[in-house]
Amino acid sequence: MRGHNDITPRRSAAGLRDHAATLDAAARACDAVTRLFETSDPHPEVFRLLANELALLHTDATQARPGNGLAFRLKLLLAAGIVPQLAACAMCGETEHLRGFSGAAGGVVCTACEAASFPLAEEAYHFLVGALGSSLAHAPDGSELTLRQVERAIGETAEHHAHVRLRPLLAA
Ligand SMILES: [Zn+2]
Helix, strand or coil: CCCHHHHCCCCCHHHHHHHHHHHHHHHHHHHHHHHHCCCCCCCHHHHHHHHHHHHHHHHCHHHCCHHHHHHHHHHHHHHCCCCCECCCCCCCCCCCCEEEEECCCCEEEEHHHHHHCEECCHHHHHHHHHHHHCCHHHCCCCCHHHHHHHHHHHHHHHHHHHCCCCCCCCCC
């Protein structure tokens, strides 16, 4: 006779710890979708993106990391039509000296326009470009400063253009 224990996956202590991180990452992904797409309109591309993220977290516990979570949010901004402008200054179109990020302007800004922006390091800029240009499974990683700047860029974009406040992803 089969008992309940038979269906419990055998996991090491490390596996259980990873599992908690996976569940947390999955919950945050669902929460971000709910906040950004709260209308009843169907969003098949968002559903596919979320299903892809959940499958990835399920099959690979190491994906429950900030880089993956932030890349997922960037792809949500893309699906929502509010992805930050990264190729040129969002205020004047300048393509060089892109040193700041302005959620209000909708993307990166140049040194001449940076009054209402916060400083965006080159590494954070490359994260934003890299995360949008690669699959979730290959989302970039970065230093804590980089990840914080990226989270701020995503958060300010969602606030200014979707009037949505996303739950913090990185620990305060
Ligand atoms: Zn500018």
